[in-house]
Amino acid sequence: MKQTLLFLLVALSTSVFAQNDPNLGIIPAPVSVTKGGGDFRFDPETIILVDSPDNRAVQFFKAYLKKAGYVNTFVDVNRVDRKNYSLKNTVSLTTNFKGDLPGEGYKLQITGQQIILEGRGAGMFYGIQTLIQLMHGSSPAYANIPCAVIKDYPRFSYRGMHLDVARHFFDVDFIKKYLDLMAAYKLNNFHWHLTDDQGWRIEIKKYPKLTEVGSMRAQTKVGRATGGDSDLYDNTPYGGFYTQEQVREIIHYAEDRYINIIPEIEMPGHSLAAIAAYPELSCDPTKTYKVGETWGVSQDVLCPTEETFKMLTDILREVLELFPGKYIHIGGDECPKFAWKKSDFCRQLISEQNLSDENGLQSYFIGRIEKFVNAQGRQIIGWDEILEGGLAPNATVMSWRGEAGGIAAAQLGHDVIMTPGSAGLYFDHAQSKSSQEPLSIGGYAPLAKTYSYDPVPASLTPDQQKHIIGVQANVWTEYMATPAKVEYMILPRMLALSEIAWTSKENKNYKNFSQERVSKHLARLDSAGYDYRVPIAYGAEDTTITGNQFNVLFIPPVDGAKIYYTLDGYIPRETDLEYKTPLLFMVPEHKNIHLKTITITPSGKRSIAGDIRMEN
Ligand code: ACM
Secondary structure, eight states: OOOOOOOBSOOOOHHHHHHHOTTTTOSSOOSEEEEEEEEEEEOTTOEEEESOTTOHHHHHHHHHHHHTTOOOEEEEGGGSOGGGSOSTTEEEEESOOSSOOOTTOEEEEEOSSEEEEEEOTHHHHHHHHHHHHHHTTSOTTOEEEEEEEEEEOOSOSEEEEEEEOSSSOOOHHHHHHHHHHHHHTTOOEEEEEOEETTEEOBOOTTOTHHHHTTTEESOOBOSOSSSSOOOOBOOOOEEOOBOHHHHHHHHHHHHTTTOEEEEEEEESSSOHHHHHHOGGGSSOTTSOOOOOOSOSOOSOOOOOOHHHHHHHHHHHHHHHHHOOSSEEEEEOOSOOOHHHHHOHHHHHHHHHTTOSSHHHHHHHHHHHHHHHHHHTTOEEEEEGGGGTTOOOTTOEEEEOSSSHHHHHHHHTTOOEEEOOGGGTTBTTSOSSSOTTSOOOSOOOOOHHHHHHOOSSOTTSOHHHHTTEEEEEEBOOOTTOOSHHHHHHHHTTHHHHHHHHHHSOGGGOOHHIIIIIIIHHHHHHHHHTTOOOOOOOOBTOSSEEEESSEEEEOOBOSSTTOEEEEESBSSOOOTTSEEOOSOEEEEOOTTOEEEEEEEEEOTTOOBOOOEEEEEEO
């Protein structure tokens, strides 16, 4: 006879969690949070005292408060006599404090009487992001902010999000919305993938055909490009690009949020859009080329002729003129050598330059570009293929094919940004194995996998580890045709990225992150108009359990969301039973109960169905 089995799938309720959250709901988790007791009451009388009113962080806070319906006065402390105001009910944003803070660090002290935020530059900005997170969830113009002392600074100096605007184009407003999200989560590098086989998206004055021809494709593949979908195209022209004026506007917007932009101009592969505009860039200018209409890797690549280098350096000159940052990304990934092998010119060049083979030629190509970029006082970043055939002397390597390239580059003394697709940092990968997930390139990168990634390989020596300057998630948009789909794919995984990039290893805790903090943030994103993947309710993940008695307890994955369930195998809807309190099921011998759940957020977003089989 079977023993009675009591299954407690999840043991604690959300309200208990909320009170105990050591991180006060903040994402990414700070270095240290010392809780006081009680709250600071932020109300319309609260005065904001500032010692650097023109500071971008102060300006950001002012704009935020106004937009959120707060009505507070800002006072420049340099212009008033200290005797004339009380510190009671004030928020001091101060850059003028004793001692130093770590780079990008801040200190936030909240008592019942006043708030003091100390920080400079980016540090002040990040302190403000933390303060804004603590102000959430209150009525307009009022907020209860828990008393605490927070000391904080990042683990890595490079905290990146990438966006491919070549496969699908995203307009200026969406790029700003993307930057807003990055800023809120203390991410500081936006890797803007501006060119690829399927589109050239940045205006270059000297070569107008790059956008006239290269920004438009005649049609786009429907469904998955590989793996059995029919050979169907949408028969609809598609295109878009950013003018230099728009690029400047976005750079400025990013700077106001302490975000550096790294433009990527792909070479020598992934360049079909440029070749379609200027066939003389290819090894066979007699062929006709068209901007890519399907996904994958094009065999047609840039030919390493003097004409190509002239055009590329002209293009880069305009790009460097626009973008003030230290880095420019030159791609370097997935360059098939087929066209070079067929080319007499390439064979001769390999011989003239004493190169090993076509890999050596790729290395020669990147080396020449690096020399030019370095001569302009900047640095290149390349995908890890730039290691093949010899690494350009000053290049930073972005390791995407696992960590091997990053490890090899760090061992050679090069800086490295970790972005391995195999470790949950490719946000074009599916967020679960369910067939209910929307179309994606495949793969499997659930939130927990992203969260568990540590960018510093244990195999490196401490000195080599210092070359791991940070981490980034990549967003390739073959299967993301809309802003909403991009948001669905990056959220909530971007929150995990922010914690990998910012929070010390010791302070990471997946249960606290996912069950106590993410649910609050998703509720805010819900009301702020962002799309996101609604996680399955905690405790409702697909599973089969055996026994004869089951006690089932769920935690909503989004604050304020409702969980509905069915016992008949159908996917639940809002017309089904609502989960309110733990459920008890008795299953007769040789029978089973099929419990399906769905979560629906206040704005109507739905999770996929979770599926629990209880068998006896
Ligand atoms: C890449 O995903 N091809 C860098």
